[in-house]
Amino acid sequence: MRHREGCKGPHLNPGETAIPAGDVRKGDIVLAATIELNGHTDRLDHATPYTADPRPDDPGCGCAGHRSLTAEDRAKPLVVLYDGPIWDGACDVVPADALVIIRERAEERPAPSREQSGMDVLRDLLRL
Numbered sequence: 001m002r003h004r005e006g007c008k009g010p011h012l013n014p015g016e017t018a019i020p021a022g023d024v025r026k027g028d029i030v031l032a033a034t035i036e037l038n039g040h041t042d043r044l045d046h047a048t049p050y051t052a053d054p055r056p057d058d059p060g061c062g063c064a065g066h067r068s069l070t071a072e073d074r075a076k077p078l079v080v081l082y083d084g085p086i087w088d089g090a091c092d093v094v095p096a097d098a099l100v101i102i103r104e105r106a107e108e109r110p111a112p113s114r115e116q117s118g119m120d121v122l123r124d125l126l127r128l
């Protein structure tokens with residue numbers, strides 16, 4: 001893949017936006033996860049986009065998604081974005097600060113008046 005100079009990624013198509021996993025809301029269409037490689041954030045597109053149904057992490061869950069977490073992942077706050085049939089019931093469990101690519105929310109294009117997500121509240125509390 002070639003990048004423009006200084007490109008940090010992720011590469012977005014029209015109508016896509018990248019947000020921290022912790023900011024994903026129920027009903028968002030999640031298109032891709034991301035991974036940091038050599039200072040560039042690369043996208044890992046999901047074969048089938050899913051409709052997010054975020055919930056708190058369940059550290060005791062033994063699904064394939066949870067088993068694939070590294071110790072480094074587990075050390076961070078995690079969020080489960082999806083655990084439905086597309087993934088055979090396995091969780092898409094993601095560090096809350098990792099970028100995911102979602103379809104732009106229709107209601108946000110004209111005027112941003114979104115409700116606070118859990119991460120916003122946390123961020124306000126921590127003054128990040």
Ligand SMILES: [Zn+2]
Pocket residue numbers: 002003004007008009011040
């Ligand atoms: Zn790039």
Ligand SMILES: [Zn+2]
Pocket residue numbers: 061062063064065066090091093
């Ligand atoms: Zn799980």
